[in-house]
Amino acid sequence: MRRLAAALLTLFLAVALAAAEGSGPKILIVGGGSSHDFGKFFNLADVATLKEKLSADVTYTDKVAEILPHLKTIDLLYLSNNQPMVDPELRKGIFEFADAGKGLLLVHPALWYNWGDWKEYNSVLVGGGSRGHDKIQEFEVTIDKPDHPLMAGIKNFKVTDELYYYIPDEKATPIEVLASAKSPITGKVFPTVFIVKHPKARIVGFTLGHDGRAHDLPEYKTILANAAKWCSGK
Numbered sequence: 732m733r734r735l736a737a738a739l740l741t742l743f744l745a746v747a748l749a750a751a752e753g754s755g756p757k758i759l760i761v762g763g764g765s766s767h768d769f770g771k772f773f774n775l776a777d778v779a780t781l782k783e784k785l786s787a788d789v790t791y792t793d794k795v796a797e798i799l800p801h802l803k804t805i806d807l808l809y810l811s812n813n814q815p816m817v818d819p820e821l822r823k824g825i826f827e828f829a830d831a832g833k834g835l836l837l838v839h840p841a842l843w844y845n846w847g848d849w850k851e852y853n854s855v856l857v858g859g860g861s862r863g864h865d866k867i868q869e870f871e872v873t874i875d876k877p878d879h880p881l882m883a884g885i886k887n888f889k890v891t892d893e894l895y896y897y898i899p900d901e902k903a904t905p906i907e908v909l910a911s912a913k914s915p916i917t918g919k920v921f922p923t924v925f926i927v928k929h930p931k932a933r934i935v936g937f938t939l940g941h942d943g944r945a946h947d948l949p950e951y952k953t954i955l956a957n958a959a960k961w962c963s964g965k
C-alpha cells in the first residue's frame with residue numbers, strides 16, 4: 732500500500748508540474764541581426780527568466796519567416812531583433828496583431844531606427860526611436876512611476892549597459908515614461924522603460940539589454956517579467 736501511495740503521489744506531482752509549466756502567457760521572442768549575442772542573452776537568459784517568473788510558454792527564433800505563423804497563437808510578441816523584416820505580409824501581420832489588442836514588448840535593439848523603408852514601425856509601434864547611445868558604463872535608472880504595475884518590486888538601481896538615446900517623436904504615438912536614466916556623459920535624460928499608448932495594443936519599450944550585465948541583473952529580470960505579464964494581459 733505504501734509503495735502504491737508513493738507511486739500515486741509521484742504521478743500526481745508529475746502531472747501537477749506538467750500542468751504548471753507553460754501555464755503563463757505564450758510568448759515569441761525574435762532575435763537576430765548585428766552587434767549583440769542574441770542567442771546567449773535574448774534567447775537563453777530571457778527565456779529562462781520568463782519561464783521561471785511567469786511559467787510562460789516561450790519560443791525563440793532568429794528566423795523572421797517564422798513570426799507570421801506564430802501570431803495566430805501567441806499572447807505576446809517580444810522583438811529584440813535589428814535584422815530586416817521586409818516581407819509585406821509579415822509587416823501587415825504585426826500591425827494586425829497590434830490592432831487585435833495583443834501585446835508587444837520591444838527591447839534594446841528593436842527600439843533603434845532599424846528600417847528606413849518601414850517608418851510606420853517606429854512612428855506607430857515605438858513612438859520614436861534611438862540613433863545613438865553612450866559607451867557601455869554604469870548609470871542609474873530612476874523609477875518615475877513607482878505605482879505602475881510594471882515597476883512593482885523595483886526601486887532606483889544601477890546598471891552597466893548602453894544608455895540608449897531614445898527620443899519620443901512628437902508626431903508619433905505618444906508614450907508614458909515609467910523609468911529613465913541620465914547620461915553620465917551629457918547629463919541628458921532618456922526613457923528607459925515606457926508604454927507606447929497605442930489605441931488597442933499593449934506595448935512596452937525597454938531600452939536596456941546589451942549583454943549579461945543587464946540580463947543577469949535582478950531588476951532587469953523583474954521588469955522584463957512585469958512587462959511581459961502586463962503586455963500579455965495575464
